Amino acid sequence: MSVLASVSITVNGQVVQALVEPRTSLADFLRNDLGLTGTHLGCEMGVCGACLVLLEDRAVHACLMYAVQAHGLGVETIEGLSERRAIADLQQAFHERNALQCGFCTPGVLVTAYELLSNGACPSRAEIRDALSGNYCRCTGYEAIVDAIGQVARGRAKVPNTPAGCKIGSDTDETVS
């Protein structure tokens, strides 16, 4: 374990060069070596979504990657997304709708939401719930998160905030057809 590997990773737009143990996960590298503690660890097996970061603008589990695997690539964390104001509308909607409680899952949820909405999509409630299927939140019960993401999707698409506006309706078929 004493052999260190040299890595060069662009983290939040800045090139970082470091020597790491090959077994160091990307999540541990970000958290412990770079102090980017907004990336959280909840299960360390790629299930809970707390460690989601962007690798070349795609959401990946930082707990399932070694830091050396990110060599030569670009990583963006919740800190980077916040500072370049890429998710300011999501953060505001989450704040106003109280779409977080303890906040431990929140950075990962925001990464999922960022990716979900990145192609201009305007997903239905069911589609938002489906997209969140890899984000475990023990506090909120998810509804406020779905509300907040839906509101931002409609806002970005400049669709009126009505249920008819953007396929945003009830998840459930409540009526007899």
Place this chain on the structure above:
Amino acid sequence: MSLSPHKPDSPNALIGRSVARPNAKRLLAGRGRYVTDIQLPRMLHAAFVRSPYAHANIVSIDTSCAATMRGVCLVATGEDLAKLCKPWVGTLDHFAGMKSPPQLPLAVGKVVWAGQAVVAVVAGTRAQAEDAIEHVAIEFEELEPVIDIDAARAIDATLINPDLGSNVAFHAKIESGNVEDAFRDAAAVIEKAYLFGRHTAVTLEPRAIIADYDPTEERLTVHHSTQTPYQFQDLYSRHYGLREARVRVVAPDVGGSFGMKLHVYHEDMAVVGLSIMSGRPVKFVADRIESFVSDIHARDHRIKARIAVEADGIIRGMDVDDVTAVGPFSTYPRTSVVEGNQVVRLIGAPYRFRNYRANLDVVFQNKVQTSQYRAVGHPIAFAVTEALVDSAARKLGIDPFEMRRRNIVTQDMYPYTSPTGYKFERLSHEACLDKLHALMDYPRLRREQAEFRRRGIHRGIGIAMFVEITNPSPAFYGVGGARISAQDGAVVKVTPSGEVHCLISVGEHGQGTETIVGQIIAEQLGIPMDAVRVFTGDTDITPHGGANWACRGAGIGGETALQAGRALKRNLLAVAAIILQARLEDLDMRDGEVVDAATGIPRISLAEIARICYFRSDTLPRDVTPQLSVAHHYSPKGYPFAFTNGVQACHVEVDVETGFVKILKVWVVEDCGRIINPMLVEEQVRGGVVQGLGAAFFEECLYSDNGQLRNGSLADYLVPMAGEMPDIEIAHVETPTLDTELGAKGCGEAGTAAASAAAMNAVNDAIAPLGVSVSQIPMTPQRLLRVLGYA
């Protein structure tokens, strides 16, 4: 959204408004500071060698190899830590006759559950510590594990704690009225056995602790992901023989707690000792498997219950036998018998029948300890009660709403004492039932259900009433000898620019404590919310208090803030009256100004008062020393608990060929008294409901016959995820408690209290036409198929 009758349009009004949480912004930016994030200079990391056996003697331990490994600073055994740490016993005096053995941080002599920490390794990094634990050699001699409830109580059972003479930790009996007569003449009797599996809290941030002992000052600082820093200040001080004033416990951002993060855990106690031994900060963060095998579990009840009813549906009585298995000992310092005690005391609570009998047996077994987790006992009590009530209604052909209306405790009956001795100041069952009926459009749902059934689709509607214990007085723990406070304290102080700091003993874990405290203080002082800064969770700076358990933050912490704010306001008006040469009673505070109370005309700003008091006290009369900081404590003195109430409804569709259940919708009407922040209350209820739905459909800690936890990972233990969860519609009834000026009761457990009850009733309503029913949670597809005769 506000339903508050608390004059929301009056000047300063903030109580009753859906204010967004100021402290949520940094969490949204990834700037939270959880214990897991904290690194201290020269900090070491602990990892633990754990028992692979549920029950075994420790024959020998060899740590010599591990001690020489790279980065390792310290290896400690149970004997090493026993020299420093006084043992603890998880009993309380008010649970007469209860038994539990002494406990120590690490196993000494034998292990009693698979996953118990045996040896600690402390190294420069967690990875190095984990490398070294592979090289600790422990020889075990396996003993017969006690895994099953009946086996634990058998005459020839292996004893987990031979010194106690049996595997029974506690026994209690309740008898009220005449149960035999009630059942003898009943028009109908329903009798059923109900099973409730073990589940656990699964906070997304696992347990985390950093103990930092400074031998030069004999001072211990513990950063701890906990709900109850004051309780742990007391415990670390007493068990390690440290001066209490030199023990500081800090709870920074806490990544979920739900009752799980207020119990004594062996690793946490060990980490304090390891820091004392090494003289350096030592950190331990449980990984997910460690959380599953060492966090408290909850529930694990087997209940046989029967109900006797008249032909018109009036309940004559209930008779209950609850056996619950808790682990190899009772948890410290709150015990493992509170859940069972609350189950047998809450069963039947919404209803007015008087004949009630309950038997409770709490037994030890070789699994991880169980103790209080969100809604302690309530989900089980109301699942049983409401299943029995629905079964009786079905048998008698009475609609579930009507059945409940005929039996609830009504407005003319308060104050009311239940057959189990709980005192209800005033509940609102009628209003809640009526509101729910309208909210869910019950007649329409029934019409739809009939139509779907004709097409072979099995939809079900379940309703479940609940009462919830909140605002606990010392009757909960203090009377039993626990040093767990039922009061809270606040310090409110004015800054020189006229802003306000509030340091308060209730804590923040995302539920919004700091926000509601800010709302309350700002309203009392007539200042904007953003002029108030609230501090929580640090025993060195916040007054001693109970912090967060049993839904007490809003009701007790909120009242503390209200009274503290009013005391500061009196002081400010007193000095303002002197400066203005006015009469105190003619003045008020609004919009950051002292105003003429009658006209609202500003007279002097709070900032100007502060400036004069702090920098030009020479301009005040000689005998005037303004008090711009106030310390104030409040403890509940009226009813032992402020009970809340409500009713939930669950709408499901059961696929009778696969056993899968789609949860279509949940409705909740709840009454938590004065609502301080409707949005935060509703989000507490939603989160609580989803935890209850998890228990109802997914979550169970599965053990093998030899006591191995079989599903200790987030891939194997199913938690509710966004895709399976429904939207949850919420409405409120407000019945403020008259015990406080604020009138608030708790709301954090209401959602969990009856969600699984409503879900089980809904599933049973869906499958009732098939002549079958389910009486076990979680209601997994496999179990439903078995009930349906397919498996």
